[in-house]
Amino acid sequence: MRRWPMRLEPIANPSFARSITPPVLAIIATVVIASLLAMLAGANPFSVLGLILKGAFGSQFALLETLNRATPLIFTGLAIAVAFRAKFWNIGAEAQLYAGALVTVVLGTGALAWPGLALIPALAMGAVLAGAVVLLVPAILKTRFGVDEVVTTLLFNFIFLLFISMLLEGPLKDPMGMGWPKSARLIPEARLPRIVDGLRLHWGFALSILCALAVWVIQTRSTLGYEMRAVGLNREAAAFAGIPVNTVLVKTALLSGGLAALAGFSEVAGLKGSLTLDLSPGFGYTGIIVAMLALLNPLGVIVSALFVAGIFVGADSMSRAAGVPTYLADMMLATALLLMVLAILLTRFRVVRD
Amino acid sequence: MNGTAEVVLRLDAITKRFGKLVANDAISLSLRRGEVVALLGENGAGKTTLMNILFGGYTADSGSVEVFGKTLPPGNSRAALDAGVGMVHQHFTLADNLTVVENIALGVRSLKSPRLRKSESYIKIKSLSEGFNLKVDPHARVGSLTVGERQRVEILKALYRDVKILILDEPTAVLTPQEADDLFATLRLAISNGLSIIFISHKLHEVMAIADRVAVLRHGKLVAETTTADTDKNALSALMMGTAAKAPDIAVSVPGKTLLSLKNVSTPDVGNVPGLKSVSLDLKAGQIIGLAGVSGNGQAALADVVGGLCMPKAGVLVLGDKVLKHWSARAAVQGGIARIPEDRHKTGTVADFDLTENAILEGYSTAPFSKGGWMSWSKARTFAADIIAKYDVRCPGPDTRIRLLSGGNMQKLILGRVLEADPQIVLANQPVRGLDIGAVNYVHSQLLAARDRGAAVLLISEDLDKIMGLSDVIHVISGGRLSPAFGRGTMTPSRLGIWMAGQGFDAPVAHAS
Incomplete structure (x- = not known):
């Protein structure tokens, strides 16, 4: 039998250089591979990369567009980072996002005729509750019956999206919508105002930054954060020490589901104003990439969400200018993710040749 | 034993470093035909590293391994097996759902051959089993065997491959005293058949009972090599620890x-x-x-x-x-109830937590470490520092990840954690x-x-x-x-x-x- 002539050897105490070099190399390699792809598409790689950068951060308009696009990704990225930190594999941020959006339109289209200062927090709270409840079901199935949450949360995405589709074709359908499957528009009091008048950036972005800070404080300073990290790093030791593992997992799920739901709330109340089936172009799934690129660090989520949003927004405008398909953005992200996962591996293991 | 018998295994000036740690420092050791050499040493003395180098798991930084006069290529795990070296690990490597015969034949027959020729194997196993007093039913499923029987299967597996050199890693750790006596009887039979044995242990009386020579490792160095006839338990124990125990x-x-x-x-x-x-x-x-x-x-x-x-x-x-x-x-x-768990790595500690976080693993939810849902890390850190000082935990400080500590120091932290509350x-x-x-x-x-x-x-x-x-x-x-x-x-x-x-x-x- 032939043996693979290389293997991985764990590094007991990785040096600083060891933990920083592979991620840096991963970023460089991502740029190189993206350039090659651009060349394959028949464009000059330097101008393509330049156009992406310019399209994402090159003007006030571009920058605000990127921040707007990053907002839901920060929420879903945080939701994933919180859950994955406790090794609770929530793949269902998409469903929780729609749950948040659903509550926002149900309550925000006139059911509650409150002034904005009362209505907006109420909608946010309602969204958080809805997202938490949506993830509560898989959490209970897991802790009570040992049902794998990867399967339940993933499949729940499809169920929930079809459920939303049913509502949009039925009771929630906008009578003024000319037959399109969309909900009625939020009343003006329910809309998230812009942070600065005249600039297209709503308070949802500020809320997402606030949430990232809050999650960071919870993880590092609170008792629950300590429990979540212990459960994630070594469930057996946590249980032995008397940490109520199942309770911690359920609390983690509630927090994670609530954060993902805020993405739906912020998209509807801040940007779209109504609910449609294309509210999220996969923010729930892209949140996994965001969280992984951030190494599950809540503050890192802000940076990686900006990076991912920048690539998407930049690729849109690059595509118009250079004629390279926007799919380049997807390929860049996939490359970045794979290389980053590899880089993380290489910070903890070294390759040994036999 | 015969001091002039042919040398079957020679480790020559093996050195292996892991970062700053010298796990093996120019260790030379030889084994003659029909001889039992005990490898004695505390945990972390370098016994496992040395055997891993022999088996190609690690590549030595310098030095060579010679079996029957031929130098083994470094880092090739197949070479040692092919040269006739077999090892019985502390943790057995058997498939529970297969029978004894299947387990033994599995590693020898090429996986490409259409079927394992079991009857042929059966006859050979039967004769080995009788010849070496290794009682075990060849058709029994390994999952139904006792620990002692499983160890016999492991030894049979080695003998089946016609090994000339057998390495036993802490073989009596899992045996009753009677089973250990049986094992020794088997080993004596094997020696009289010309096998050579390296016996890794930290149990002094066993080493004295079975070995001809003892090699004592301490902190990666070969500190003594002596015949058992010329030493006693106290002397060995002193050599192992550096001070008389x-x-x-x-x-x-x-x-x-x-x-x-x-x-x-x-x-x-x-x-x-x-x-x-x-x-x-x-x-x-x-x-x-x-x-x-x-x-x-x-x-x-x-x-x-x-x-x-x-x-x-x-x-x-x-x-x-x-x-x-x-x-x-x-x-x-x-x-x-102070609980010192069986497995300090898996259940006693969280490897990627630092000493502070591990010190409060049981008490974290109550004052002074937690108040109103928020942690008081300064109190926790003081607590960990107290344990480190009082229980002599050797470490760079309370912010060190516990995975970097030796087993003994890990255990001291656990002791401190559970005993501090009287x-x-x-x-x-x-x-x-x-x-x-x-x-x-x-x-x-x-x-x-x-x-x-x-x-x-x-x-x-x-x-x-x-x-x-x-x-x-x-x-x-x-x-x-x-x-x-x-x-x-x-x-x-x-x-x-x-x-x-x-x-x-x-x-x-x-x-x-």
């Missing part, structure tokens, strides 16, 4: 009131491992209660019940004067397994100190020497059943062995308690 002097204790009592406690079986069968046990103040037994006979179930990880299926637990209705790990901690009851499950002698003595002294200030200590160990050396009373557990209590000095290893093999329970045996 002294057994703790133990004063007789007077038992106090019963602190925890199990009455007819039963737990369900888990797979092949028996649960408790109507076990009654009193843990009395000021006593070390030793639990002897071969691994996998219900020790884990008993430890789980006492430690709060499992509520008995039947029977009652009485803590102090309260019959327990709700029992959990946290209830056990808050009920004053517990009433100490559950010590294999507290010194895998530790070097210095750490072993330290753990034992801490258990004795806990006893002397009035705690009840339940000591679970597979090492009879330790049980007999420390315990005020001894129980034997076998098949989930608990023997009567035997007082200090009333039992010999062989009598305990009979109980460990499950034979004392049915016959009425007179005992002192």
Whole structure:
């Protein structure tokens, strides 16, 4: 039998250089591979990369567009980072996002005729509750019956999206919508105002930054954060020490589901104003990439969400200018993710040749 | 042994570094035909690294391995096997769902051959099994065998491949004294057939009994190489540790009131491992209660019940004067039970937590570490620093990740964590397994100190020497059943062995308690 002539050897105490070099190399390699792809598409790689950068951060308009696009990704990225930190594999941020959006339109289209200062927090709270409840079901199935949450949360995405589709074709359908499957528009009091008048950036972005800070404080300073990290790093030791593992997992799920739901709330109340089936172009799934690129660090989520949003927004405008398909953005992200996962591996293991 | 027999294995100036640590420092060792060389050393002395280099798991930084005069290519695990070197690991490498024959033939036959020729194999295994006094049914499924039998299968596996050099890594750790005697008889037969053996151990009396020569490793260096005829246990122990080891002097204790009592406690079986069968046990103040037994006979179930990880299926637990209705790990901690877990890596610590976070793993939820849902990390850090100082945990500081500590230092942190609260009851499950002698003595002294200030200590160990050396009373557990209590000095290893093999329970045996 032939043996693979290389293997991985764990590094007991990785040096600083060891933990920083592979991620840096991963970023460089991502740029190189993206350039090659651009060349394959028949464009000059330097101008393509330049156009992406310019399209994402090159003007006030571009920058605000990127921040707007990053907002839901920060929420879903945080939701994933919180859950994955406790090794609770929530793949269902998409469903929780729609749950948040659903509550926002149900309550925000006139059911509650409150002034904005009362209505907006109420909608946010309602969204958080809805997202938490949506993830509560898989959490209970897991802790009570040992049902794998990867399967339940993933499949729940499809169920929930079809459920939303049913509502949009039925009771929630906008009578003024000319037959399109969309909900009625939020009343003006329910809309998230812009942070600065005249600039297209709503308070949802500020809320997402606030949430990232809050999650960071919870993880590092609170008792629950300590429990979540212990459960994630070594469930057996946590249980032995008397940490109520199942309770911690359920609390983690509630927090994670609530954060993902805020993405739906912020998209509807801040940007779209109504609910449609294309509210999220996969923010729930892209949140996994965001969280992984951030190494599950809540503050890192802000940076990686900006990076991912920048690539998407930049690729849109690059595509118009250079004629390279926007799919380049997807390929860049996939490359970045794979290389980053590899880089993380290489910070903890070294390759040994036999 | 014959000092002029052919040299079959020669390790020449093997050096291996891991970062700054020199795991093997120019170690040279030779093995002659028909000879048993014991490799003796504390944990972390470099025994495993040396054997890994021999087997190609690691590549030495310098030095060479020669088998029958031929140099082995470095880092090639196949080469050592092909040259006739076999190893029986501490943790067996057998497939439970296959039979003995299948397990043995599996690694030898090419996987490409359409079928394993079992009848041929059967005949060879049968003759080896008889020739070497290795009793085992070749058609039995490995999953149904006892630990002792599995070890015989491992040895048969090596013999089947016609190994000339056999390496045994801590082979008696899992055996009853009788099984160990059988193993030694087998090894003597093997030697007379021209096999050469490297015997890795830290049990001095076994080394003295079986080995011709002893090589002592300490901190990666070969500190002594001597024939067993020219040395004794004390001298070896001194060589191993660097200072002469002294057994703790133990004063007789007077038992106090019963602190925890199990009455007819039963737990369900888990797979092949028996649960408790109507076990009654009193843990009395000021006593070390030793639990002897071969691994996998219900020790884990008993430890789980006492430690709060499992509520008995039947029977009652009485803590102090309260019959327990709700029992959990946290209830056990808050009920004053100090729990030293069997596996300090998997259940005792969180490897990627630092010492501070590990120090508060049990007490984190209460003041002063947690107030109103928020952690007080400064208090936690002070607590960890106190443990580090008081229990002599060798580490760079409380912010060090615990995975970087040696087993002994990890265990000291666990001791500090559970003993700082002056517990009433100490559950010590294999507290010194895998530790070097210095750490072993330290753990034992801490258990004795806990006893002397009035705690009840339940000591679970597979090492009879330790049980007999420390315990005020001894129980034997076998098949989930608990023997009567035997007082200090009333039992010999062989009598305990009979109980460990499950034979004392049915016959009425007179005992002192």
